[in-house]
Amino acid sequence: MSESDKAAEEVARLGRRPFLKSLLWGGAAVAAVAGGSFAWLRRSGVDDEPVPDWVRHLHANEYHLMRRLIPALLPVAGTNLTPPEQVPVLRNIDHMMGLLNTTVRKDLAKGLVLMDNAAVVSGWHGKRLVDLEPEAARAYFDTWTRGNRIQRALQGVVKQFIYTSYWREPATWPPVDYDGPVTEEWGLEYLGNAPLPEADQEQSA
Amino acid sequence: MRNVNVPRDGVPVTQAKDVAADPSLGKKFRLRADVVIVGSGGGGSVAAYELAKAGLDVLVLESGRYYPSSRFTEHLGDSMQLIWRDQAGQVNTSADVVFAEGQCMGGSTVIGGCVMQHPPDWVFQRWVDNHGLADLAPEKLAPYFNQVGQEQQVHVNESHEINACAHKVIQGCERMGFSWQPVTRNVKRCALTGHCLAGCPSDRKMSALVTHLPWASAYGARMFADTQVTQVRTRSGRATGVDAVVMDPDSGSEVARMAVDAEVVVVAGGAIQTPMLLQRSQISDPSGQLGKNLAVQPFTQALAEFPEDLHAFRGALVGVQVDEFFDTDGYFFYSGLAEPEQMLAQGYLGAGQDHIDFMKKYKRMAALNAFSIDEGNGEVQWEGDAVNGSKKIKWNPGRSEFENVKRTAALAARIFFSAGASRVYLPTYQHLAVDSVFDLDQTLDQVDYGLNGMYTFRMNSFSAQGTCRMGLDKYAAVVDPDGECHETKGLFVADGSLFPEPMPAPPQWTVQVVAKHIANRILERRDGLFIQGNSA
Numbered sequence: 001m002s003e004s005d006k007a008a009e010e011v012a013r014l015g016r017r018p019f020l021k022s023l024l025w026g027g028a029a030v031a032a033v034a035g036g037s038f039a040w041l042r043r044s045g046v047d048d049e050p051v052p053d054w055v056r057h058l059h060a061n062e063y064h065l066m067r068r069l070i071p072a073l074l075p076v077a078g079t080n081l082t083p084p085e086q087v088p089v090l091r092n093i094d095h096m097m098g099l100l101n102t103t104v105r106k107d108l109a110k111g112l113v114l115m116d117n118a119a120v121v122s123g124w125h126g127k128r129l130v131d132l133e134p135e136a137a138r139a140y141f142d143t144w145t146r147g148n149r150i151q152r153a154l155q156g157v158v159k160q161f162i163y164t165s166y167w168r169e170p171a172t173w174p175p176v177d178y179d180g181p182v183t184e185e186w187g188l189e190y191l192g193n194a195p196l197p198e199a200d201q202e203q204s205a
Numbered sequence: 206m207r208n209v210n211v212p213r214d215g216v217p218v219t220q221a222k223d224v225a226a227d228p229s230l231g232k233k234f235r236l237r238a239d240v241v242i243v244g245s246g247g248g249g250s251v252a253a254y255e256l257a258k259a260g261l262d263v264l265v266l267e268s269g270r271y272y273p274s275s276r277f278t279e280h281l282g283d284s285m286q287l288i289w290r291d292q293a294g295q296v297n298t299s300a301d302v303v304f305a306e307g308q309c310m311g312g313s314t315v316i317g318g319c320v321m322q323h324p325p326d327w328v329f330q331r332w333v334d335n336h337g338l339a340d341l342a343p344e345k346l347a348p349y350f351n352q353v354g355q356e357q358q359v360h361v362n363e364s365h366e367i368n369a370c371a372h373k374v375i376q377g378c379e380r381m382g383f384s385w386q387p388v389t390r391n392v393k394r395c396a397l398t399g400h401c402l403a404g405c406p407s408d409r410k411m412s413a414l415v416t417h418l419p420w421a422s423a424y425g426a427r428m429f430a431d432t433q434v435t436q437v438r439t440r441s442g443r444a445t446g447v448d449a450v451v452m453d454p455d456s457g458s459e460v461a462r463m464a465v466d467a468e469v470v471v472v473a474g475g476a477i478q479t480p481m482l483l484q485r486s487q488i489s490d491p492s493g494q495l496g497k498n499l500a501v502q503p504f505t506q507a508l509a510e511f512p513e514d515l516h517a518f519r520g521a522l523v524g525v526q527v528d529e530f531f532d533t534d535g536y537f538f539y540s541g542l543a544e545p546e547q548m549l550a551q552g553y554l555g556a557g558q559d560h561i562d563f564m565k566k567y568k569r570m571a572a573l574n575a576f577s578i579d580e581g582n583g584e585v586q587w588e589g590d591a592v593n594g595s596k597k598i599k600w601n602p603g604r605s606e607f608e609n610v611k612r613t614a615a616l617a618a619r620i621f622f623s624a625g626a627s628r629v630y631l632p633t634y635q636h637l638a639v640d641s642v643f644d645l646d647q648t649l650d651q652v653d654y655g656l657n658g659m660y661t662f663r664m665n666s667f668s669a670q671g672t673c674r675m676g677l678d679k680y681a682a683v684v685d686p687d688g689e690c691h692e693t694k695g696l697f698v699a700d701g702s703l704f705p706e707p708m709p710a711p712p713q714w715t716v717q718v719v720a721k722h723i724a725n726r727i728l729e730r731r732d733g734l735f736i737q738g739n740s741a
């Protein structure tokens with residue numbers, strides 16, 4: 001069996017019972033090691049593309065993956081929603097990555113490698129997730145939504161990162177009628193600290 | 206007669222930047238106090254106020270930052286990053302249940318939903334009967350509930366505080382014949398901004414930040430933020446103080462180490478952090494219950510879509526509760542839809558067009574938060590050394606707990622269908638929505654318990670409790686009826702970890718009441734506790 005066959009076999013095993021039995025992140029780590037061994041299986045054109053200077057926390061492969069997934073997960077064309085390229089979605093994702101604790105960050109890195117590479121065989125797309133057309137990428141997400149615990153967790157994390165980074169931007173709110181901060185706009189009186197309870201006031205008077 | 210002045214706003218708090226700028230403190234410094242309090246949230250702030258008012262020299266140490274309300278942006282994302290523990294990413298070991306907690310001066314009271322509920326008397330009667338907590342009998346606690354109620358300006362929501370979301374819940378309940386009530390909240394002249402979970406910038410929410418902390422400070426309590434207590438020090442079965450690290454809240458780097466000498470240590474870090482502090486301090490625990498009995502009050506959020514625009518995110522966040530199943534099943538439900546980011550945390554995460562369609566309907570949605578009482582079988586564990594170790598929160602639903610969560614989600618969906626919802630999005634990791642009440646059970650049947658109920662329902666816990674349970678028997682409980690650790694004199698616990706049984710109600714009011722009781726017991730036992738004498 002060639003190296004690439006072995007790697008494909010590892011990935012195909014993802015859905016089988018022994019894997020299901022292992023604990024979530026422990027299991028994801030094992031799978032990601034497998035992911036590492038087949039990363040060369042499909043190189044992507046984006047692997048050599050540059051990463052902007054402002055990126056502090058995303059690894060290059062993660063940056064490219066997120067960049068490609070944003071339009072796939074947020075297809076706003078034809079709606080009144082704010083186009084994702086008009087808000088700093090990637091910058092927000094980068095910032096959020098920097099807030100994760102070291103252990104979770106490491107596990108997530110492995111998980112993202114796994115999710116990217118598993119597309120080669122999972123659903124038999126024959127390409128890494130980063131190279132899938134938007135339609136195929138969405139189908140891949142839908143499959144993972146119905147998949148095992150690890151798949152459900154990873155697809156959820158990626159969506160959370162992208163959606164949260166988009167919807168946290170005030171520019172995205174007017175199209176859905178969300179008002180955002182109102183205190184200043186409404187000129188609300190600022191009440192300050194509550195006075196001491198009455199019993200105390202009597203004592204100290 | 207003392208001259209007691211509460212500042213108009215803000216609390217005098219020493220922060221990491223003040224420590225760094227004070228050459229007299231250096232990289233290691235030592236302080237003395239009569240009482241050191243760990244944590245400034247619901248329990249810690251009340252204890253600080255009561256003890257400082259009685260003339261004790263009180264020092265409050267808080268691991269989170271001091272984030273005064275003048276800096277609140279009414280943006281959940283900002284608050285989550287700055288004052289929610291682990292940026293709202295504190296999860297159980299299988300990473301599918303979120304344990305939300307405030308980490309700032311004022312603790313979780315700053316980001317709370319403002320619901321104040323006085324649990325039914327039978328809850329406390331059980332505490333008396335099953336755990337020997339005679340001092341916490343309903344009639345003995347009643348005056349404390351009154352006091353806290355007044356301090357917190359607790360009132361029943363008036364009609365203007367019932368928003369469109371709540372009205373849909375009322376409509377559904379009326380059709381189903383379910384009992385509902387306007388909730389009681391700790392808000393003064395609510396301005397109906399709906400931003401409770403991000404903190405209230407005009408100080409209408411009676412969080413600890415604008416009540417017990419400034420009051421404690423007016424009575425002389427000193428406060429440090431950015432200060433993580435790493436260990437409680439003991440000698441010959443007595444607490445002697447704590448060790449702490451002052452950290453820059455932005456970079457996480459150490460600014461200084463602090464040692465505090467105090468004859469009384471009150472730990473009020475909340476039900477997740479408190480047991481871990483005691484574990485890493487190797488506090489003697491003959492009961493073997495330290496960190497165990499974690500009850501989480503799991504809740505999910507059912508989102509319903511209606512044919513008409515509701516703008517249900519406008520107005521007071523929580524309007525009404527459904528109390529039909531409170532006594533029979535321990536279920537309780539609260540109306541409440543927050544900002545778009547919150548929908549993502551709780552809800553339905555489609556890919557692409559599905560997500561776009563979902564979010565476009567935000568203004569037509571209402572939400573019902575469905576809580577159930579769990580069995581308290583979780584556990585919190587600190588692993589490794591005091592500074593570099595890590596926490597483990599072990600909680601997954603047992604089969605019956607899973608069935609309860611499923612039933613509450615089904616009930617929430619039924620209430621909304623009765624109110625005319627055209628679709629209900631189920632709070633599941635699977636991507637499930639139902640367009641008719643007739644399809645509800647069949648759809649929910651797709652959610653299978655599987656392996657420990659993991660990745661089934663999107664569960665959250667805002668109300669962890671029970672990990673240092675209180676009781677008379679030192680072989681069954683971690684702390685005694687005064688809140689003092691059974692075998693460590695002078696070491697008290699005053700937070701949600703004390704609850705001896707899972708509580709079927711939002712806990713803040715009870716936490717504050719129990720903290721008052723414990724402060725009173727400390728004062729009543731003053732002569733025996735402060736053997737070196739104190740300033741009072």
Ligand SMILES: Cc1cc2nc3c(=O)[nH]c(=O)nc-3n(C[C@H](O)[C@H](O)[C@H](O)COP(=O)(O)OP(=O)(O)OC[C@H]3O[C@@H](n4cnc5c(N)ncnc54)[C@H](O)[C@@H]3O)c2cc1C
Pocket residue numbers: 243244245246247248249266267268269305306307308309310311312313314316317318319320321322402432433434435473474475476478479482667668699700701702710711712713714716
């Ligand atoms: C988002 C949210 C909404 C909520 N809404 C409601 C509601 O509507 N009604 C209700 O009744 N309850 C609500 N709760 C729960 C309620 O806020 C808590 O039950 C209550 O505040 C518990 O008080 P506590 O003292 O146990 O803990 P907390 O209020 O959480 O305070 C603990 C404090 O201790 C600090 N700390 C912990 N460890 C250390 C350490 N080692 N060193 C120094 N400091 C430390 C923490 O940073 C924190 O500030 C909500 C909670 C959350 C998170």
